[in-house]
Amino acid sequence: MDRRALLASGLAIGIAGTARAQASAAPERVALWPGTPPGGEGLAVRDETVLRSPKGSPDDIAWPHVGTPAMTVARATRPSGAAVLLIPGGGYTRVAVGRGPSNVARNFAAQGITAFELLYRLPHDGWRAGPAAPVQDAQRAMRLIRAGAGKWELDPARVAAIGFSAGGHLVGQLGARADSATYAAIDAADRLPVRPLAIGMFFPVVSMLPPVAHGQSRRELLGPDPGDELARAWSLEHNVPATMPPTFLCHAADDKTVRAANSLAMFAALQAAGIPSELMIGEKGGHGPPLIGPDGKPHIWLELFAAFAARHGWQAAG
Template sequence: MTLDRRALLSASLALPFASAAAKEAWTRPAGLTPDASVALWPGGHIKPPPGLVEQVVQRSDDPDASDRMLQGITRPRLDIFRPAKPNGAAVILAPGGGYRYVVVDKEGYELARWLKDRGITVYVLFYRLPGDGWIDGADVPLSDAQRAMRLVRSRAGADGIDPARVAFGGFSAGGQVATSLLTRFDAKVYAPVDSADALSARPDVSAGFYSVVSMDPAIAHAVSREKLIGINPDAAREKLYSPERNVRTDMPPLFLLHAENDSVVNIENSLRLHEAARTAGVPCEAHYFAEGEHGFGILKAAGLPVAIWPELFRNWLAARKIV
């Protein structure tokens, strides 16, 4: 499929953030409420570390622009956004937060609503954090990502989706979750708990938005690296948790998005993964923009060329026959 960039630019004028009035409507928190929430794991299967308390922290003082983060996650789950007329496509989103917390609105609910309005069923994943004291802490985000893929496929009939059209995307540290799943979708990181675990955890397509990827200290996001693999990991551990060093020919097609002026997560994370995917012969579409900084999501992209990114992502999903 050939994307007409002029058509895309025209289409972007119709995005919710195109005018001040539309932007106000977009930021209204009442529109960012999931339709349902389901636990990833059966009751009693996971036991939170002693003293871990889940809490929501509101980082915005603007009543029309909610910016919440979830800390100390004890109940990993999927918040579901169901369109009025599902088109069969599903997208699982892993928000960022430097492996210290998981962002709720900016990298979860906002894109979920945007995709929901276009017929896509969306699942926002609140995954466990590796620095919170869980056993096998470095693998708990991947365990939750694998389980999310399997659980979503097991719910295909109930949610009106096609189990062969499931995308997994992540932002920032959530992009590290997504790209780890990209290369380790069949790693044995947890024991099966029910019939859902007989299903594949391989996404049909994968996406990384300004992603943390590499654990190479030269380019890694320092906080994410420390939370995931510790301060002084050995070479084997550093490699295992660096998706760009573990690419495989059977991994799913990939979509990458990054701003060149990102001062938080070096764009080299995306560039290295892009090159590794190309070398492996795996389809990879990448969009790099001069401006946008880090964590632009939808709202902070307003007025910049990068604001077109949701349409680019949706058109790529269409080109891959997900939507």
């Protein structure tokens, strides 16, 4: 598709506006589970944070241990009815998200899209579900978003999800395992569907199989020496169901942390399964390029995702 047409579509739905994104009201934090998360009985996992940079902002933190998975809500200033679950990365070693909404979340909120940033559990803390523990949190988050549709002024049918790096792997698992019961229902919210309207996988971890696999993510998710069967079961390119949501992928060709071969393999698998999908590979950018520029405008990848998701009903085009 012509790049100018995509940009125009992004402008039409309000993602690529020229105004600087404004912070929404004070953030709201929602615990995912009413008590101990699934498989946590007998564990003593405490929330722990570290600064990502010694001289960085006090809120530029990561969580190497998560005992209380939660969502931070950036409410839309003028709700359009659309919502997005944002899943940060961290190589499954930690979760790279602050206590308040990120610039990406605030930008979405300023454009009428309520954003929910996920703080999810990590397998290395000993949760009984092992690699499925983060999936449990992502599924529960989607259900709570839909259960709170009236409170947050959103349409439960118009909830998308975006994941970054290892969060891209988790959002892919959220789409691929949407029909899988990963935990026992605990309340009425768990009767609601999990499947996002569309997903965005940004510079994602996809495969758990060498030589494409990101070594750290594979080790943290599956252990130091997973067998081929286990690694294949958690490799998204080998597990794309017919019910996979429409999927947008983007990567930088010079990404030396998570190889672009991950996105290429995923796109090929999506196409083979007949899933509506789109792929953008940039020449430069490395791993995790800034998605909101100093002028407050979103990177073209966010614009392209918005245009893609709009075609599948996320936002009205115009």
